[in-house]
Amino acid sequence: MMPVVKGISLEIPRRGIVGLVGESGCGKSMTAKSINHILPSFAKVTGGNMLWHEDSGEVCDFTLLNEKEIRGRCGTDVAMIFQEPMTSLNPMMCIGDQIKEVLQIHKLEKNADRAKERVIEMLDAVGIAEPELRYKAWPHELSGGMRQRVMIAMAMIGSPKLLIADEPTTALDVTTEAQILKLIRKMCDEYKMSAMVITHNMGVVSTLCDYVYVMYLGNIMEQAPTKELFKNPMHPYTKGLLSSIPRIGNNPEYLETIPGSIPVMKKQFKGCEFCLRCSDDIQKCFFEKAELKKVGPDHYVRCHVAGGEEE
Amino acid sequence: MSGFIRRCVGVVLVLFGVMVMIFVVLRIIPGNPAAVLLNEHVNSATIERLTASMNLDKPLPEQFFMYLAGVLRGDLGQSYYMRQSVLSLVLEAFPYTLKLTILSAVFAWVLGIGIGVISALHHDRLPDYLFRGVSLLGVSVPVFMVALFLQYLFYFRFSLLPLVYDGSFESMILPAIALGWNSAGSVARLTRSSLMEQFGQPYLDTARAKGLTARQAVLTHGLKNSMVPVITMIAMQFSGMLSGAVITESVFGIAGLGKLALTAVQTRDMPLLQGTVLFSALVISLGNIIADLINVCLDPRLRV
Amino acid sequence: MIKTFIHNKVAVISVAIIAVIMLMAIFAPILTPYDAARQDLLVRLKAPGAEHLLGTDELGRDVFARMLYGARISLVIAIIPTVIAVLIGMILGIASAYYGKVADLLIMWFADVTLAFPGMLLAMAIMYTFGGSFVSVVICIVIMEWGSIARIVRSVTLSIIENEYIQAARSMGVRKIAIVIKHIIPNLVPTLIVLFTLNVPASILSESALSFLGIGIQPPQVSLGLMVNQSKTLLFQMPWLALAPSGMIMLLVLTFNYLGDALRDILDPKSKY
Numbered sequence: 031m032m033p034v035v036k037g038i039s040l041e042i043p044r045r046g047i048v049g050l051v052g053e054s055g056c057g058k059s060m061t062a063k064s065i066n067h068i069l070p071s072f073a074k075v076t077g078g079n080m081l082w083h084e085d086s087g088e089v090c091d092f093t094l095l096n097e098k099e100i101r102g103r104c105g106t107d108v109a110m111i112f113q114e115p116m117t118s119l120n121p122m123m124c125i126g127d128q129i130k131e132v133l134q135i136h137k138l139e140k141n142a143d144r145a146k147e148r149v150i151e152m153l154d155a156v157g158i159a160e161p162e163l164r165y166k167a168w169p170h171e172l173s174g175g176m177r178q179r180v181m182i183a184m185a186m187i188g189s190p191k192l193l194i195a196d197e198p199t200t201a202l203d204v205t206t207e208a209q210i211l212k213l214i215r216k217m218c219d220e221y222k223m224s225a226m227v228i229t230h231n232m233g234v235v236s237t238l239c240d241y242v243y244v245m246y247l248g249n250i251m252e253q254a255p256t257k258e259l260f261k262n263p264m265h266p267y268t269k270g271l272l273s274s275i276p277r278i279g280n281n282p283e284y285l286e287t288i289p290g291s292i293p294v295m296k297k298q299f300k301g302c303e304f305c306l307r308c309s310d311d312i313q314k315c316f317f318e319k320a321e322l323k324k325v326g327p328d329h330y331v332r333c334h335v336a337g338g339e340e341e
Numbered sequence: 342m343s344g345f346i347r348r349c350v351g352v353v354l355v356l357f358g359v360m361v362m363i364f365v366v367l368r369i370i371p372g373n374p375a376a377v378l379l380n381e382h383v384n385s386a387t388i389e390r391l392t393a394s395m396n397l398d399k400p401l402p403e404q405f406f407m408y409l410a411g412v413l414r415g416d417l418g419q420s421y422y423m424r425q426s427v428l429s430l431v432l433e434a435f436p437y438t439l440k441l442t443i444l445s446a447v448f449a450w451v452l453g454i455g456i457g458v459i460s461a462l463h464h465d466r467l468p469d470y471l472f473r474g475v476s477l478l479g480v481s482v483p484v485f486m487v488a489l490f491l492q493y494l495f496y497f498r499f500s501l502l503p504l505v506y507d508g509s510f511e512s513m514i515l516p517a518i519a520l521g522w523n524s525a526g527s528v529a530r531l532t533r534s535s536l537m538e539q540f541g542q543p544y545l546d547t548a549r550a551k552g553l554t555a556r557q558a559v560l561t562h563g564l565k566n567s568m569v570p571v572i573t574m575i576a577m578q579f580s581g582m583l584s585g586a587v588i589t590e591s592v593f594g595i596a597g598l599g600k601l602a603l604t605a606v607q608t609r610d611m612p613l614l615q616g617t618v619l620f621s622a623l624v625i626s627l628g629n630i631i632a633d634l635i636n637v638c639l640d641p642r643l644r645v
Numbered sequence: 646m647i648k649t650f651i652h653n654k655v656a657v658i659s660v661a662i663i664a665v666i667m668l669m670a671i672f673a674p675i676l677t678p679y680d681a682a683r684q685d686l687l688v689r690l691k692a693p694g695a696e697h698l699l700g701t702d703e704l705g706r707d708v709f710a711r712m713l714y715g716a717r718i719s720l721v722i723a724i725i726p727t728v729i730a731v732l733i734g735m736i737l738g739i740a741s742a743y744y745g746k747v748a749d750l751l752i753m754w755f756a757d758v759t760l761a762f763p764g765m766l767l768a769m770a771i772m773y774t775f776g777g778s779f780v781s782v783v784i785c786i787v788i789m790e791w792g793s794i795a796r797i798v799r800s801v802t803l804s805i806i807e808n809e810y811i812q813a814a815r816s817m818g819v820r821k822i823a824i825v826i827k828h829i830i831p832n833l834v835p836t837l838i839v840l841f842t843l844n845v846p847a848s849i850l851s852e853s854a855l856s857f858l859g860i861g862i863q864p865p866q867v868s869l870g871l872m873v874n875q876s877k878t879l880l881f882q883m884p885w886l887a888l889a890p891s892g893m894i895m896l897l898v899l900t901f902n903y904l905g906d907a908l909r910d911i912l913d914p915k916s917k918y
Binding site for chain 2: 063066067068070097098101102103104105106108109110112113114117118119120121122123124131132135136168170181184185188
C-alpha cells in the first residue's frame with residue numbers, strides 16, 4: 031500500500047468556502063472522496079480523524095462511521111458534485127427522478143406530488159428554464175452547464191451543511207464556468223452552507239474561496255486566506271502556480287511553468303516532496319520534511335526556505 | 342420512429358432472403374424432387390400427380406413466385422405426409438414451443454442475471470470463481486446431456502417429475518431447465534462483465550454521495566445500465582433456443598415446432614419443413630424487434 | 646505475448662488438456678486393442694472393468710475405443726468447418742467493411758439471413774437435401790457460423806481502418822488489396838484466433854446435437870453425439886454408456902471455452918464479443 035494523502039489538516043468553517051488546489055494526481059479528489067466514504071475500492075482511510083461539529087455542539091468522527099451511518103449523512107449533511115457532469119448522471123434515468131431520489135432515500139418528502147414539486151422548485155432555483163418540462167429530460171439532452179446545474183440541484187435538495195465540489199467547472203467552457211461558480215456562491219449564501227472546492231484552477235479559487243489550501247503530492251504546502259495567498263505567496267510551489275496563470279495585458283515571451291511534472295512516488299520519501307522541482311531548494315530539503323509554520327495571520331507554509339530560515 | 346420503420350423493412354428483407362435460401366436449399370436435390378420425396382416404390386402416376394400439385398414441373402423462379410404468392414396469402418402449402426395445410430400444423434405446434442421457450446427463458450434470465458450479479462458483486466472472490474465455473478459449465482454442456490441427466494435424476498432416481506411431456510405444468514419443468522441451461526450460463530457471463538464495466542462509472546459515486554450504499558447503487562443504477570447488452574444477447578439467443586428446442590422436444594416428446602421439423606425431415610416432407618423453417622425465422626425476427634423496443638424503452642439514448 | 650500466454654495458467658492447462666485429448670484421438674489404434682465398429686455379442690452391456698475400460702454397449706462394442714474414435718471425428722468436424730467459416734467470415738467481413746456500400750449491404754444482408762434461421766432447423770434443411778453425412782455436417786456448421794464471424798470481423802476492420810497510418814497509406818496511393826494484406830489482416834489475427842477458439846466448441850456442440858438427433862454422422866461411423874443417441878434407450882440401466890461420450894464432449898467444449906476466454910484476455914483485452 032502506498033500512502034496517497036498523509037498528514038493533512040483541513041478546517042472548513044461554517045458558511046465558509048474553502049479551496050483545495052493542486053495539480054492533477056496530487057490527492058485532492060481522494061481527500062474529498064474520503065469524507066463521504068466513496069473512495070474507489072483500492073483505496074482506504076487508514077488513520078486520522080474527520081470531525082464533524084453538529085449545530086448542537088456534538089462532535090462526530092466521520093472516519094468511525096460505518097457504511098449505513100455515513101450513507102444517512104450523505105445528501106443531507108454532506109453533498110457532492112463532480113467533475114464530469116455527463117458521466118456523473120445516470121444516463122438511463124430522467125434528471126428529475128435522479129434529484130427526487132435524494133428525497134426518497136432519506137424520506138425527506140413522503141408525498142410524491144410534493145416531492146416532484148420540490149424538485150421542480152429546486153431546478154428553478156439552480157437556473158434551469160422551464161423546470162416542469164425539464165423534469166423529464168434525459169441527461170444526454172442537456173448541455174454540460176445544464177448538467178452541472180442538475181448536479182447542484184441534486185446536491186442542494188437535501189439542504190446539506192457541507193458541499194464538496196470536486197473540480198466542478200473543469201469540464202465546462204469559460205462562460206459556463208463563471209455562471210456555475212456564481213451559482214455555487216449563491217447557493218452557499220442562501221442555504222447557509224459551507225463548501226469545499228477542489229480545483230487546479232487558481233481562477234476558480236480567487237472567485238469562489240475564502241480560504242485556500244495548496245496541496246502537493248498528498249501534503250498541504252501552504253494555507254492562507256485567498257487574498258493573502260494571492261498577494262503574498264510564500265511557498266515556491268504556490269508561486270509557481272500563480273505565475274503560470276496567463277494574464278491579459280502583459281505579454282511575456284512565454285508562459286511561466288513549473289519545471290518537471292509530478293514524480294511517481296514509489297517509496298516513502300524523507301525529504302520535501304517538492305524539492306525535485308523547486309528552484310530554491312537547499313540540501314536540507316532532500317533529507318528532512320519541513321513542518322507547517324506560521325508566517326502571518328492564518329497563513330502557514332511548509333518550506334525550509336520560505337518565510338525565513340528555521341532556527 | 343423512422344429508425345423503427347427502417348428496422349421493419351430490414352426484417353422483411355431478411356425474411357425474403359430466408360425464403361429464397363430455404364427454397365433453394367430444399368430444391369438443389371439432384372433428380373426429380375417428387376421422386377425423392379416419395380419412396381421408390383410408388384408408380385409414376387403418383388409422382389406425376391405430386392409433381393403437378395407442388396408445381397415441381399415449372400421452372401424454379403416460377404415455382405418460387407407461386408410459393409411467395411401463397412405465403413403472402415397466408416398459405417404455406419400442403420404437408421405431403423400429414424395431408425394437412427402446413428400453416429395449421431405449424432400453428433398447432435407453435436404454442437408448445439412458445440410455452441417451452443418462454444418458461445426456459447424465464448428460468449435462464451432469473452438464474453443467469455442472479456448469478457451474474459452475485460459474481461460481479463463479489464468479483465475475484467470465492468463466490469465469483471465458483472459461479473464463473475458454474476456458468477462456463479452451463480455454456481459448455483450439450484442440451485441433450487442436460488436433458489438426459491435431468492431425466493435420470495428427477496425421474497429415475499427421485500421420481501419427482503414426469504419423464505416426458507404430458508400436458509401438465511410439472512412435465513414442462515425439466516424441458517424448460519434443459520433448454521434454458523445454456524442460456525443461463527451465457528446470460529450470467531454477460532451480466533457479470535457488463536455490470537463490472539459499470540463499476541468505475543462516476544454516476545455510481547453520485548448515487549453513493551446521495552446516500553445509497555455501494556450495493557444499492559450497483560443494484561439500482563448500475564444494473565439498469567448494464568442490461569442493454571444482456572437484452573440484446575437474450576434476443577439473439579432466442580434463435581439458439583429454437584435450435585435447442587428441436588433437441589429438447591425430441592427428448593421429452595413435446596409436439597412443438599422442433600419435433601415437427603424433425604418429423605418433416607424423417608418423412609421427407611418438403612413443404613412442411615419449408616414452412617416450419619420460415620415460420621421460425623419470422624418468430625426470431627419478431628423476437629429481435631421486441632428486444633430492440635425493450636432496449637429503446639430502457640435506454641433513452643437509443644431514441645433518435 | 647507468448648510470455649503472457651505462459652503465465653496464464655488457464656491457457657496453459659487448457660492447451661495441455663486439448664493436446665492430450667488430440668493425441669489420444671490420433672493414437673487411438675495404439676491405445677486400445679478394440680475396433681470402434683467391431684461387434685462382439687458375447688460381451689454385450691458389460692459394466693466398466695479391467696478388460697473393457699468403460700464397458701461395452703448393447704452390440705458388444707468397446708465404449709472406450711468408440712469414445713476415442715468418436716472424439717477423432719468430433720475434433721475433425723470441430724476444426725475443419727470452423728477454419729472454413731473463419732476464412733469466409735474474414736474475407737466477407739473485410740470486404741463488407743472496406744469495399745463500398747453495396748458490398749456491405751449485400752454481405753450483411755446475407756449474414757442476417759443466415760443468422761435469422763434457427764441453426765438446427767437450417768441444418769435439417771441441409772440434411773434433408775444432402776442426407777446425413779460428414780460433408781453435410783461440415784456444410785451446416787459453416788453456414789451456421791460464418792455470419793456472426795463476418796459481423797465481428799467487419800466491425801474490427803472498421804476500427805482498424807480508422808487508424809491514421811492506413812489513411813496515410815491510402816493517400817500515398819497504396820492499392821486497397823495491398824493495404825488489406827499488409828495492414829488489415831495482420832491486425833485481425835488476434836481477433837481471428839479468438840473467434841476460431843470460441844467457435845470450435847460451438848462446432849463440437851452442433852455436430853453432437855445433429856448426430857444425437859440422428860441426422861448428422863451416420864453409423865457405422867462413430868461420433869460422440871451419435872454414441873449418446875445410441876445409448877439413450879439404456880439411460881436408466883447403464884448410465885455410463887451416455888456419460889462417457891457426453892463427458893468427453895463436455896470436457897472438450899469446456900477446455901476450448903476456457904482457452905478462448907484466456908486468449909481473448911491475452912490477445913484482445915478490450916473486446917467485448
